[in-house]
Amino acid sequence: xxxxxxxxxxxxxxxxxxxxxxxxxxxxxxxxxxxxxxxxxxxxxxxxxxxxxxxxxxxxxxxxxxxxxxxxxxxxxxxxxxxxxxxxxxxxxxxxxxxxxxxxxxxxxxxxxxxxxxxxxxxxxxxxxxxxxxxxxxxxxxxxxxxxxxxxxxxxxxxxxxxxxxxxxxxxxxxxxxxxxxxxxxxxxxxxxxxxxxxxxxxxxxxxxxxxxxxxxxxxxxxxxxxxxxxxxxxxxxxxxxxxxxxxxxxxxxx
Amino acid sequence: xxxxxxxxxxxxxxxxxxxxxxxxxxxxxxxxxxxxxxxxxxxxxxxxxxxxxxxxxxxxxxxxxxxxxxxxxxxxxxxxxxxxxxxxxxxxxxxxxxxxxxxxxxxxxxxxxxxxxxxxxxxxxxxxxxxxxxxxxxxxxxxxxxxxxxxxxxxxxxxxxxxxxxxxxxxxxxxxxxxxxxxxxxxxxxxxxxxxxxxxxxxxxxxxxxxxxxxxxxxxxxxxxxxxxxxxxxxxxxxxxxxxxxxxxxxxxxxxxxxxxxxxxxxxxxxxxxxxxxxxxxxxxxxxxxxxxxxxxxxxxxxxxxxxxxxxxxxxxxxxxxxxxxxxxxxxxxxxxxxxxxxxxxxxxxxxxxxxxxxxxxxxxxxxxxxxxxxxxxxxxxxxxxxxxxxxxxxxxxxxxxxxxx
Numbered sequence: 001x002x003x004x005x006x007x008x009x010x011x012x013x014x015x016x017x018x019x020x021x022x023x024x025x026x027x028x029x030x031x032x033x034x035x036x037x038x039x040x041x042x043x044x045x046x047x048x049x050x051x052x053x054x055x056x057x058x059x060x061x062x063x064x065x066x067x068x069x070x071x072x073x074x075x076x077x078x079x080x081x082x083x084x085x086x087x088x089x090x091x092x093x094x095x096x097x098x099x100x101x102x103x104x105x106x107x108x109x110x111x112x113x114x115x116x117x118x119x120x121x122x123x124x125x126x127x128x129x130x131x132x133x134x135x136x137x138x139x140x141x142x143x144x145x146x147x148x149x150x151x152x153x154x155x156x157x158x159x160x161x162x163x164x165x166x167x168x169x170x171x172x173x174x175x176x177x178x179x180x181x182x183x184x185x186x187x188x189x190x191x192x193x194x195x196x197x198x199x200x201x202x203x204x205x206x207x208x209x210x211x212x213x214x215x216x217x218x219x220x221x222x223x224x225x226x227x228x229x230x231x232x233x234x235x236x237x238x239x240x241x242x243x244x245x246x247x248x249x250x251x252x253x254x255x
Numbered sequence: 256x257x258x259x260x261x262x263x264x265x266x267x268x269x270x271x272x273x274x275x276x277x278x279x280x281x282x283x284x285x286x287x288x289x290x291x292x293x294x295x296x297x298x299x300x301x302x303x304x305x306x307x308x309x310x311x312x313x314x315x316x317x318x319x320x321x322x323x324x325x326x327x328x329x330x331x332x333x334x335x336x337x338x339x340x341x342x343x344x345x346x347x348x349x350x351x352x353x354x355x356x357x358x359x360x361x362x363x364x365x366x367x368x369x370x371x372x373x374x375x376x377x378x379x380x381x382x383x384x385x386x387x388x389x390x391x392x393x394x395x396x397x398x399x400x401x402x403x404x405x406x407x408x409x410x411x412x413x414x415x416x417x418x419x420x421x422x423x424x425x426x427x428x429x430x431x432x433x434x435x436x437x438x439x440x441x442x443x444x445x446x447x448x449x450x451x452x453x454x455x456x457x458x459x460x461x462x463x464x465x466x467x468x469x470x471x472x473x474x475x476x477x478x479x480x481x482x483x484x485x486x487x488x489x490x491x492x493x494x495x496x497x498x499x500x501x502x503x504x505x506x507x508x509x510x511x512x513x514x515x516x517x518x519x520x521x522x523x524x525x526x527x528x529x530x531x532x533x534x535x536x537x538x539x540x541x542x543x544x545x546x547x548x549x550x551x552x553x554x555x556x557x558x559x560x561x562x563x564x565x566x567x568x569x570x571x572x573x574x575x576x577x578x579x580x581x582x583x584x585x586x587x588x589x590x591x592x593x594x595x596x597x598x599x600x601x602x603x604x605x606x607x608x609x610x611x612x613x614x615x616x617x618x619x620x621x622x623x624x625x626x627x628x629x630x631x632x633x634x635x636x637x638x639x640x641x642x643x644x645x646x647x648x649x650x651x652x653x654x655x656x657x658x659x660x661x
Contacts, residue, residue, distance in 0.1 A: 048553050073555030084547040088600040092318035093542070100543050101555030106536045109320075118316040127316040153554070 001026050002047065002157065002189065006055035008213075009042050016042045017053070017213040026060075026156070029183060029190040031204030033197055033224075035233055038210040040193035041081065044159045047191065048078040059157060073101035077155040081162040081193075083146050087135035091145055094134060095120060098152025120148045124178070140171045144178070151182065158183070160192040164199070172196065176203045197238075197250035201225045209233065225250055323607050326598030330611035334390065337618040341386035344622050346629050347377050354378055385515040389621045390614035391527045392512070392580045393590075395572035397613020400587025401594070401605050402534045405541035406565045407472055408548075413587035414573040417479040417566065421486035422451025423577035427507050428490045432497040437514070440507070441522060441578035447486075448574035455482045456566060460559075472548065472562075509634030510581035512621050523575040530572030534606055537565055541602035585639045586613055589647040596650050616643070 002024040009017040017039040024030050032040045046053035049064050049072055057064045059075050067075075077098075085094070099113040121127045124144045129137065137145065143166065150158060163179065164172040180203055183190050194200035200207060201221035209217040209224055211233040217224050224230075225248045230238050234252075241249045343354050356370045357378040399414030407416065415421075426447025430439045459475030494504055540561050543551045548558050576583075590613040591605055598604050617635075620642060624635040 050549055069557050070555035078553040084550055086545045096318055097543055108539055114318040117318045121316050130316055
């Protein structure tokens with residue numbers, strides 16, 4: 001379980017995040033939505049201790065502020081919106097980076113580390129690519145390779161910043177399905193910032209709507225994806241429709 | 256479409272075990288249940304054991320170990336050739352067999368040979384220390400450059416980035432203009448070089464607190480530029496005040512191995528050994544840094560610690576090199592990049608191969624420096640730039656064109 005207690009982040013005089021208090025249950029998928037600049041990325045980064053924050057964050061009862069970085073990396077895996085993908089690095093070596101928190105400071109990867117990565121490559125149907133360099137792969141393949149690296153970290157909590165932003169519409173669903181499968185398979189807690197509100201509603205157990213660094217609404221998708229909740233933050237151009245099979249579709253239309 | 260969602264059949268697998276975050280320590284402990292196919296045995300409840308998906312991993316996938324094998328072999332061969340050429344070529348005009356005999360003459364159980372004593376002295380007291388010193392200096396400059404490029408994530412970084420050159424230059428200039436003995440030059444240059452880096456580092460690291468990922472890279476590099484500019488200005492001023500010493504200061508700045516002796520070798524050797532060992536020990540961490548400081552931090556790397564250790568190691572090595580050879584440019588940039596382009600970009604390749612390759616390159620450059628205008632010597636820095644820059648451009652163009660990387 002992750003608890004956030006009055007979490008705030010300031011960049012100089014600008015407040016990027018303020019008084020975020022929440023509890024994320026183990027195994028839950030929390031979708032973080034909100035307009036540009038709402039603080040979605042900042043929230044994820046403060047949980048990963050990549051920015052200095054006020055307030056208190058605990059993971060499984062342990063305050064993150066007291067943890068060494070390597071220890072924290074065994075609890076929380078984080079992927080930025082645009083992960084750095086060194087073009088000449090091979091797929092195998094990239095996935096192996098996920099083992100970093102399990103390797104002593106000046107130690108090298110062991111055969112066990114290699115085996116874990118090889119199995120993940122198998123699991124994600126990436127085996128044929130193990131020896132290829134990242135420069136030779138498509139966006140969808142890269143997305144799965146990043147996931148493989150994150151899973152190699154074996155952390156129970158995944159923080160994914162816009163995991164589908166680089167993918168086409170069909171691949172987005174595929175990617176989120178895969179994340180959903182994996183989190184059920186491995187009982188992972190997932191916090192992800194998602195731009196696409198329709199997909200956020202279909203995959204997340206719960207949504208958190210952020211605006212100007214504050215929590216504007218939180219709850220099951222049906223309670224957040226409503227015209228009256230979204231309009232003050234996304235503007236009147238955003239409309240929620242319900243399809244015949246009760247799927248909530250958030251569309252934007254010309255005023 | 257389905258290609259992106261492999262193993263769909265497994266969707267129904269119920270989530271096993273306890274909720275993940277309840278036992279945060281568990282994923283790190285124990286050997287993960289990976290070795291054997293975990294199909295039969297029920298999952299242990301450890302949330303992240305990778306085999307819980309009850310999927311028979313084909314176990315044929317291999318994540319290969321990175322080994323510098325071939326590039327390292329090539330570099331070692333180059334070094335052997337360079338050393339052989341280095342001790343065979345010189346104004347004394349000794350033939351290769353004579354050089355060989357002279358080498359053997361100093362070994363304890365050598366056969367009775369008829370080499371004149373002066374030849375033995377030339378080989379052992381003039382050529383050999385010079386070749387070894389050149390190799391050590393080349394290894395330090397190339398290895399330091401490679402490490403700096405990795406830790407500052409900047410392809411233009413060279414070992415002089417944080418002020419080693421300016422500090423060493425000022426130290427040497429002060430000894431020269433004050434008429435101090437030649438023997439004081441190396442320690443003064445070493446002290447100036449290390450002090451300059453220490454000042455740069457302290458100024459660059461302080462004054463930023465909002466980042467927890469150690470994100471002071473840019474400010475450290477900029478502090479290095481400022482410190483170098485300041486020290487160079489002081490040095491230039493001193494130089495202008497003492498124009499009678501200009502020639503000597505200038506020749507030191509251009510770098511030379513002409514005064515090499517065994518005492519220089521013993522002076523630099525401990526620093527070189529420590530620096531090489533420390534830098535090589537960080538080869539995996541420098542690879543992790545290739546994904547950037549934020550992601551490396553999120554993977555558990557203490558950036559500040561890695562950077563400080565690498566800077567200390569590289570500074571010890573290059574300050575010692577500067578102390579005995581003056582300022583030799585280009586080696587720290589062209590050798591590591593040539594290795595990257597020809598051998599591979601992993602630091603497990605770049606660091607060792609750069610050190611050996613840098614050693615070979617500098618030994619050969621020194622041969623050119625002392626033979627091109629014999630008996631006069633061309634400054635070795637002129638040779639490294641003259642020969643190194645076109646060679647590097649050639650490598651850059653041919654490789655880039657073939658691989659067509661973005």
